[in-house]
Amino acid sequence: MTDVTGTDEYVRRRRGIVSTPNHRALSDKAFAPLQPIDRRTHADVTSEARPGFPACRFRQHIHRNHQERTVSLQVNAIMLGVKDLARAKKFYEGLGCTIDKDTRHFVSFSLGEGSPQLALYEWEAAARDAGVSADGSGFRGASFHFNPDSREVVDEMMRNAAAAGGSVIKEAAPAQWGGYFGYFSDPDGHLWKVTTYAS
Numbered sequence: 220m221t222d223v224t225g226t227d228e229y230v231r232r233r234r235g236i237v238s239t240p241n242h243r244a245l246s247d248k249a250f251a252p253l254q255p256i257d258r259r260t261h262a263d264v265t266s267e268a269r270p271g272f273p274a275c276r277f278r279q280h281i282h283r284n285h286q287e288r289t290v291s292l293q294v295n296a297i298m299l300g301v302k303d304l305a306r307a308k309k310f311y312e313g314l315g316c317t318i319d320k321d322t323r324h325f326v327s328f329s330l331g332e333g334s335p336q337l338a339l340y341e342w343e344a345a346a347r348d349a350g351v352s353a354d355g356s357g358f359r360g361a362s363f364h365f366n367p368d369s370r371e372v373v374d375e376m377m378r379n380a381a382a383a384g385g386s387v388i389k390e391a392a393p394a395q396w397g398g399y400f401g402y403f404s405d406p407d408g409h410l411w412k413v414t415t416y417a418s
Contacts, residue, residue, distance in 0.1 A: 296327070297363070298338040300345035301407045306384065307339045310405050313383025314376070342407075362402070362410035369417055370399045376413045377401050 301307035308326045312318070316328035319336060327338040346353035367373060373391050380403040381387050388410065391401030400414035 294335045296336040296338055298340050298345065299405075299407065299409050300342040301339050301405075302342050303406065304339060304341050306406050310380075310383045310385055311337065311339070314379055362412050364412045364414060366414050366416070368415060370415055373399055373401060373413045373415050377403055380405075380411070 299307070304324065304326060308318075308321075311328055316330060316337065318326060319329045320327045324341045324344050325338065327336050330337055340348070343353050365376065367376065370391075377387060377391050384406050386404050387401070388404050389402040391399060391413065393399050394414075398414055398416045400412055402410055402412050404410050
């Protein structure tokens with residue numbers, strides 16, 4: 220056992236002065252293996268803390284990544300897989316949609332300024348494109364909504380859908396919450412809800 224009598228440590232102990240560990244220093248030592256060795260002085264680091272130096276470039280990279288993660292979601296196009304492309308094309312033309320592109324396996328429509336494009340893709344080809352099975356039936360858990368300004372337009376849209384080869388799924392009627400709506404489907408079973416909030 221080391222004799223500390225007469226040393227500064229002995230004097231501190233006698234006077235009741237007990238040294239406490241430097242937790243910051245201990246923490247720095249614990250994480251030292253994970254940190255790059257920087258042999259510059261504090262003045263060197265301070266003088267170089269400006270754009271173009273590694274530390275700042277790292278912070279700028281984090282900031283860019285944060286900005287990329289917060290880009291808002293936008294819908295530019297809606298694609299529907301259809302069993303008969305010609306039939307589906309005729310249906311949506313009957314609803315007044317304007318053809319934008321028309322190819323052998325794909326048709327897209329312009330729905331007007333501020334709206335996403337509507338695209339029709341052959342069912343099997345759409346499944347291959349997504350890498351999923353083409354089997355599917357029943358309710359798909361999704362519907363498209365159109366909100367005109369009057370009940371008259373709701374009724375007109377329902378009539379147009381039926382005349383173009385679609386099916387009226389739910390006749391338009393007053394809603395309990397005060398609006399007016401109905402459901403129709405296109406020839407491939409995709410649901411559309413036409414709703415007005417006008418009384």
